[in-house]
Amino acid sequence: MAEYRTHMKIIGDILVTTRDDLQDENGASVTYLIRKANISHSRISRILKTLVSQGLLEQVDLKGSNKYKISQSGREFLQAYYTFTNFADSFGLSI
């Protein structure tokens, strides 16, 4: 059975992909992120919009198609995310 992922876990997966698993130096496309994060187009669009507005992702406009790269704030968020994932794990919970 597929593992249930919280909203926070999906955000973590997207940020990890944009940090460690880029298609090229320009970033990752929406299609690529959909495949990697395994969520629908409508849902990832909302999440990406939020992450860009929060400064966690940088949006690169390339001839009409957008690509996404993790920002410095995004890297710091991921560090906190890992720390507090371990913290919540200790209580048998998921953040």
Added chain:
Amino acid sequence: MEFLLENILNLIGFLVGLAIGVMSFIGFRNTGSPTLFRLTIAFFSISLGFFVIWVGYMAEDLVIKSGNIEKWIQTLGIAIQTVGYFFIAFSHSIKSFSPKSRYFRSIGIFPLFLISSVQLEHIFRSISFILLAYGAIETMLSYFDNRKKGTISVAIGLALLALGEFLGWYSFLFPESILYYVSMIIKIAGLIALFIPVSKIPLTKIKFDEGLE
């Protein structure tokens, strides 16, 4: 002896609850996680509950000197702690009953409440026991999934707190026995076990939210 043990227990409870609450709050401010928000409420409540009882004992020891702490202060403190235990159990219930969870259909029986009708304090103690036992069982189940040492430490901590609450409640039947002292020592051990994994969190590497600095 009872005063000394109560003071140690309540002071440790206050400090451990506060430390875990602050850590949860920092996590919530940095990630916005609702789970960490619930843990923040839980541990600040637990901390406040211990603090209220501790203040009650200190006031009795230093100011009132009647030889017996006001029962309503103890009841108030235990009630506040129960709110904290509720939020721990609530977080587990959200996780267990979330859609697609494999526990979703596996939990069919809710624990039955055994409520003393004599005093409010004993009602809160029995509710706390059930919430703590539930939290301990769920945390233990999570340990079987993730096999992390910190998780087993928290599970043991919650189980010891549950046992301590049970003995504290049961000692009502034997007021002058050693049971109450044993319950306090077990609860102190439980609080220490709860704090062990939190003490290992590398706090210095976390970028603090600007609002906290």
